[in-house]
Amino acid sequence: MGPGRAATLEYSLERRPHRSPAGVPLAAALTNGRPPILQRSIxxxxxxxxxxxxxxxxxxxVRVNGVPNxxxxxxxPSPGDRIESENAWPSPRFDLLGVLDTLFPGGIDTVRGFRRPLFARTLYQRVVRRLAAYGRIPDPSASASVPRPGELLHAEHVVVGAGGAGRSAAERLIAAGARPLLLDRSAIPDPPVGADVRPGLLAAFLPPPTGDAAAPFELLAVDGDGRGLRIGARRVVLATGGFDAGLWFANGDRPGVLTAEGAEALAGDGGRAPFARSLLFGGGSRAATILERWGESVEAVAAPGAISPAVVRLASEHGVPLYPRSLIRGVGGRRSVRSAVLVTRGGGPTTPLEVDAVVLAHRRLPNNPMLFQAGARMRWDPAPGAYVPVRAGAATTVPGLSVAGALAGSADPSGEVPSGAEAAERSLSSAPWPAAFPEPGPAAPGEMEGYYRELLGLSGGTGRWIACACEDVGLPELKDAHRRGYSGIEVIKRYTGLGTGLCQGRYCLSEALLALSVWEGRPPSEVGYITQRPPVMPVSLEALASLPELPEAA
Ligand code: FES
Structure with a gap:
């Protein structure tokens, strides 16, 4: 290898040899100025x-060496990997079953359809099963032949999340003489000295605390090798952060529509933008980050509300036009984004744009499922349009459970370190856990409530509206459920399947709450929330089976 040249490795992609730089995630390696089409929806x-x-x-x-999803x-990738696409034949770009998208413009009714005539029911069932599954079952050779035993751990303090806030919490605990157990989904670069560190956990879930005073919390986690961890803890700090939200519009699932985090992931180490002419949606700090990095590849900036001075300045440096107070009505393009249509809010003009991507950077949502699972009381925060914990300082309503960073509702990244330290102080304190929590009064409707009220009131337009991309549930199905008298998010979820896919509602539930709030004529908080059941992320049955039993009580 010559100086300055990255090492490459070879593997098979769709049964053809393929080379890419070593150490780069597959999606980034396959991105060449535009996001790669890797699969078809179910x-x-x-x-x-x-x-x-x-x-x-x-x-x-994708399917790797016979392992689906x-x-x-x-x-x-590793050298010699066998990587294949899923749910597509002959390839994700040209998939013959893509004809279903045209054949059923009104959607497939999998609840009431496919029942008559009776003699065809077996065939229907086969078709429905085929249309309802992710990938195919693993190759027999891909299953582990030797069961990997799980592990039983105990820690006085557990910190979940090793971002700015979690790290700060761990460091404060270490400074006070504790030895926290720090858990994270990703690798933890330069881990704090004095912490027990467990990176690469596929999922961690936290059922409500038990009556055991020494270790009231039990966390269950699965590591990257599929091994279960059962962790007893006396105090827990949750610092699971936030993520860029999705957004509903016509054809909103088209390749080229992606979150700011998605764009950053596809850029890989090379840093090249995964688009040439994007519509950047957002007027705050996330949008400023994208403009700073890739301003020359941004065609326009639009936002649901006002646009911040920082974004105005960066846009003017790059000669990018601004569209504040705008709705994205939809995107065009048969296989990937080729255009977008903006509508100025309040009945203003429509603006067509020629773009190859829509980057969503309009709001960040707290990564809150573990709080629901632990039984913490939550409240609707209209600003991001999401549920945040009811708290007194860093203390949640669950004694012993503190929150820090974006999960606590702090939108400002500079607040992460103090917020982590505050959560650690709460965990270390021997003072009684707060018994009273401020009850916020009724909140004024947030910006996104008005946004969806206007968007859903627009008539006409073309393209399918996918409300839940994991399960391919369309907006018309939700509307139909509402017309039939189903109400509340839990019931709508059960009836339509929205929010039951692999992302567990991360990218659709907030939007669904906002839309249902418009249709049902009541605040999102009254539309409710789904029952959040563990795990946070899908895990294999093998990993769950490896969770060790608790020792028998003496
Ligand atoms: S882009 Fe890979 S899981 Fe979402």
Whole structure:
């Protein structure tokens, strides 16, 4: 290898030899100025390309060495790997079953359809099963032949999340003489000295605390090798951060629509933008980050509300036009984004744009499922349009459970370190856990509530509206459920399947709450929330089976 040349490795992609730089995640390695189309959706076989870049959605699933549903945005190929696409024949770009998308413009009714005539029911069932599954079962050779035993751990203090806030919490605990156990989904670079560190956990879930005073919390986690960890803890700090939200519009699942995190993940180490002419949606700090990095590849900036001075300044440096107070009505393009249509809010003009991507950087949502699972009381925060914990300082309503950083509702990244330290102080304190929590009064409707009220009131437009990309549930199905008298998010979820896919509602539930709030004529908090059941992320049954039993009580 010559100086300055990155090492490459060879593997097979769709049964053909392929080379890419070593150490680069597959999705980034396959991005060449535009997001790669890696698979088709389960019901309509719509083309899908990476969206979230965080390993949480279903847009980049591939089959690796006979193992289905491997996330290409996080998987780093090894030499000799056999990588194939899923749900597409002959390829994700030209998939024959893509005809379903045209044949069923009104959607497939999998609840009431496919029942008559009776003699065809067996065939229907086969078709429905085929349309309802992710990938194919693993090759027999891909299953582990030797069961890997799980591990039983105990820690006085556990910190979940090793970002700015979690790290700061761990460091404060160490400074006070504790030895925290620090858990994270990703590698933890330069881990704090004095902490027990467990990176690469696929999932960690936290059922409500038990009556055991020494270790009231029990966390269950699975590591990257599929091994279960059962962790007893006396105090827990949750610092699981936030993520860039999705957004609903016509053809919003087209390749080229992606979050700011998704764009950053596809850029890889080379840093090249995964688009040439994007519509950047957002007027705050996330949008400023994207403009700073890739301003020359941004065609326009639009935002649901006002645009911050920092974004105005950066846009003017790059000669990028601004569209504040705008709705994205939809995108065009048969296989990937070719255009977008903006509508100025308040009945203003419509603006067509020629773009090859839509980058969503309009709001960040707290990564809150573990709080629901632990039984913490939550409240609707209209600003991001999401649930945040009811708290007194860093203390949640669950004694012993503190929150820090974006999960606590702090939108400002500079607040992460003090917030982590405050959560650690709360964990260390011997003072009684707060018994009273401030009850916020009724909140004024947030910006996104008005946004969806206007968007859903627009008539006409073309393209399918996918409300839940994991399960291919369309907006018309939600509307139909509402017309039939189903109300509340939990009931709508059960009836339509929205929010039941691999992302567990991360990219659709907030939007669904906002839309249902418009249709049902009540605040999102009254539309409710789904029952959040563990695990946070899908894990294999093998990993769950490896969770060790608790020792028998004496
Ligand atoms: S899981 Fe890979 S892009 Fe979302």
């Amino acid at each position: 019901r309509y076989h719509r083309p899908r390309a990476p969206f979230c870049g965080t390993g949480a959605c279903t847009n980049c699933l 491997v996330r290409a945005c996080r998987y780093v």
